[in-house]
Amino acid sequence: MSEAKQYIEQIYQEVKERDSHQPEFLQAVYEFFYSIEPVLSAHPEFIKENILGRIVEPERIIQFRVPWVTDQGEVKINRAFRVQFNSAIGPYKGGLRFHPTVDQSIVKFLGFEQIFKNSLTGLPIGGGKGGSDFDPKGKSDAEVMRFCQSLMTELQKYIGPDMDVPAGDIGVGAREIGYLYGQYKKLNGSLNGVLTGKPLLYGGSIGRTEATGYGLVYFTKAMLEDAKKSFKQQRVIVSGSGNVATYAMEKVHEYEGIVIACSDSDGYIIDEEGIDIELVKDIKENRRGRISEYVSDHPNAAYYEGNVWNHKISYDIALPCATQNEITKDAASTILENGVYAVAEGANMPTDLESTTLFQEAGVLFGPAKAANAGGVAVSALEMSQNSQRLSWTLEDVDHRLKSIMENIYKQVSETAKEYGVEGDFAAGANIAGFYKVANAMVSQGIV
Numbered sequence: 185m186s187e188a189k190q191y192i193e194q195i196y197q198e199v200k201e202r203d204s205h206q207p208e209f210l211q212a213v214y215e216f217f218y219s220i221e222p223v224l225s226a227h228p229e230f231i232k233e234n235i236l237g238r239i240v241e242p243e244r245i246i247q248f249r250v251p252w253v254t255d256q257g258e259v260k261i262n263r264a265f266r267v268q269f270n271s272a273i274g275p276y277k278g279g280l281r282f283h284p285t286v287d288q289s290i291v292k293f294l295g296f297e298q299i300f301k302n303s304l305t306g307l308p309i310g311g312g313k314g315g316s317d318f319d320p321k322g323k324s325d326a327e328v329m330r331f332c333q334s335l336m337t338e339l340q341k342y343i344g345p346d347m348d349v350p351a352g353d354i355g356v357g358a359r360e361i362g363y364l365y366g367q368y369k370k371l372n373g374s375l376n377g378v379l380t381g382k383p384l385l386y387g388g389s390i391g392r393t394e395a396t397g398y399g400l401v402y403f404t405k406a407m408l409e410d411a412k413k414s415f416k417q418q419r420v421i422v423s424g425s426g427n428v429a430t431y432a433m434e435k436v437h438e439y440e441g442i443v444i445a446c447s448d449s450d451g452y453i454i455d456e457e458g459i460d461i462e463l464v465k466d467i468k469e470n471r472r473g474r475i476s477e478y479v480s481d482h483p484n485a486a487y488y489e490g491n492v493w494n495h496k497i498s499y500d501i502a503l504p505c506a507t508q509n510e511i512t513k514d515a516a517s518t519i520l521e522n523g524v525y526a527v528a529e530g531a532n533m534p535t536d537l538e539s540t541t542l543f544q545e546a547g548v549l550f551g552p553a554k555a556a557n558a559g560g561v562a563v564s565a566l567e568m569s570q571n572s573q574r575l576s577w578t579l580e581d582v583d584h585r586l587k588s589i590m591e592n593i594y595k596q597v598s599e600t601a602k603e604y605g606v607e608g609d610f611a612a613g614a615n616i617a618g619f620y621k622v623a624n625a626m627v628s629q630g631i632v
C-alpha cells in the first residue's frame with residue numbers, strides 16, 4: 185500500500201472513532217478521501233504537515249440555544265450551530281440551514297464540502313456553515329422573525345465581514361436573511377457585508393437569488409459541450425422546487441431544454457408539456473404551498489407521492505437540487521434505466537458514493553456538487569466585494585462573471601482529473617483541485 189493510502193486510512197480511522205455519531209460528516213469525508221490519493225502521492229509535504237488530520241477538524245464550532253415565543257405565547261427552544269471550518273484562504277463563508285434534521289453532523293458535512301467548493305471558485309473565501317433544527321414550515325412571518333432575532337442575538341458575537349459571512353440554504357431565503365440582518369444591524373450598526381443574499385434594497389447583489397441554479401446550468405452546459413452535446417430539446421428532471429431548483433429550471437428552459445418534473449419533500453409533478461416555472465415560483469415563494477397544488481392549474485400534469493428519482497420515464501439529464509442522499513443505489517439504477525446520460529448536483533451531496541460510482545461506470549457525465557453548485561457562493565463573494573466598495577454592479581456584469589467562474593470551474597476539474605490520471609472523473613478532479621489550493625495555503629501559514 186502506498187504511503188499516501190496508508191496515511192488516508194489512518195486519518196479516516198481517527199475521524200471515524202472521534203465522530204462515529206456523525207454519519208453525514210463521515211460520508212462527506214470518506215467520499216473526499218476516496219479520491220485524493222494521487223495529490224498526496226505527488227505532494228508528500230501534505231502528509232508531513234498532517235494536512236488531512238488538520239483539515240477534518242473544524243477551527244471552531246459554536247452551538248447555542250435559541251429561545252423564542254410562538255404566536256400563542258408558548259416558549260420554544262431550538263438548537264443552532266455555526267461551524268467555522270477552515271479559514272486558510274479567506275473568511276469563513278457558507279449558508280445557514282433551517283430544517284428539523286439539522287445537527288452537528290449535517291452542518292459539519294456541509295461546512296467540510298464548503299471548504300473545497302469555495303476554493304474552486306478562485307475567490308478568497310474559507311469554509312463555514314451553520315443552521316438550526318427550527319422548521320419554518322407552517323410558522324407565521326412573526327414567528328420566523330422572532331426566531332431569527334433570537335438566533336442572531338447570539339450569532340452576532342462570532343461573525344463579521346472579515347471574519348465569517350453567513351448566507352442562506354434550505355429554509356433560509358430573503359425573508360429570513362432580512363430578519364437576521366435587521367437584528368445584526370440593531371446590535372452592531374450597519375455593516376451590510378456581514379451576510380449575503382440580502383435584498384437589493386440594502387446591499388444585496390443582483391443575481392444572487394438566481395446564482396446557484398443558473399450556475400449549475402452554466403457548469404452543466406460546459407460539461408455537455410465538451411461531450412458535443414447541449415440542452416436543446418433534452419428532457420430534464422429537476423428535484424426540489426426551492427431556490428436552486430427554480431432557477432435551474434429557468435435557465436434550462438432558456439437553453440431550450442424541457443423540464444418535465446420537479447418535486448418537494450412530499451412528492452413530485454410530471455408535466456410532459458414542460459414545467460410552468462412561474463406557477464412553481466408562485467406556489468413556493470408567495471403561497472408557501474405544496475407542489476401538489478400545481479395540478480389544479482395544469483390538469484394534464486400528474487402528481488405522485490414519493491421520490492421523483494424512483495419514477496420510470498424516459499429522459500436525458502438529471503439535476504438533483506433538493507437535499508443530501510436523495511439518490512441512493514436503487515434510484516440511481518432507475519435513473520440509468522430511464523436513459524439518463526448526464527447528472528449534475530445542485531444540492532449538496534444528493535448522490536451517495538455508490539450511486540456516483542454506478543453513474544461513472546455507466547459512462548454518465550457526472551458534475552459533483554462542489555463544482556456544479558458553486559455559483560451561489562461565488563456570487564455571494566461578489567456581493568461581499570460590492571459591499572466593500574459600496575457599489576452595485578449591473579446584472580450583466582454579475583451574470584457574466586458567474587458564467588465565466590462556472591466555465592473556469594469546469595475547466596479546472598476536468599484538467600485536474602486528466603493531470604492526475606483519472607480523466608473524466610470530475611468528482612475526483614473537484615476534490616483534488618479544491619484541496620490543492622487550501623493545502624498549499626495551510627502549509628505556507630505554518631502549524632496553526
Ligand SMILES: NC(=O)C1=CN([C@@H]2O[C@H](COP(=O)(O)OP(=O)(O)OC[C@H]3O[C@@H](n4cnc5c(N)ncnc54)[C@H](O)[C@@H]3O)[C@@H](O)[C@H]2O)C=CC1
Pocket residue numbers: 352353354355356357396423424425426427428429447448449450505506507508510530531532557558560561
Ligand atoms: N441556496 C443556495 O444558494 C445553495 C443551496 N445549495 C443546496 O441546494 C439544496 C437546495 O437548497 P435551496 O434550494 O436553497 O433550499 P430551499 O429551501 O429553497 O428548497 C429546498 C427544496 O427541496 C425540497 N426538499 C427538501 N427535502 C426534500 C426531499 N427529501 N425530497 C424532495 N424534495 C425535498 C423542498 O421542498 C424545497 O422545495 C440544498 O442541498 C442546499 O444545501 C447549494 C449551494 C448553494
Ligand SMILES: O=C(O)CCC(=O)C(=O)O
Pocket residue numbers: 277278279280298301349350351352353380532557558560561562564
Ligand atoms: O452563499 C453562500 O455563502 C452560501 C452558499 C452555500 O451555503 C453553499 O454553497 O452550499
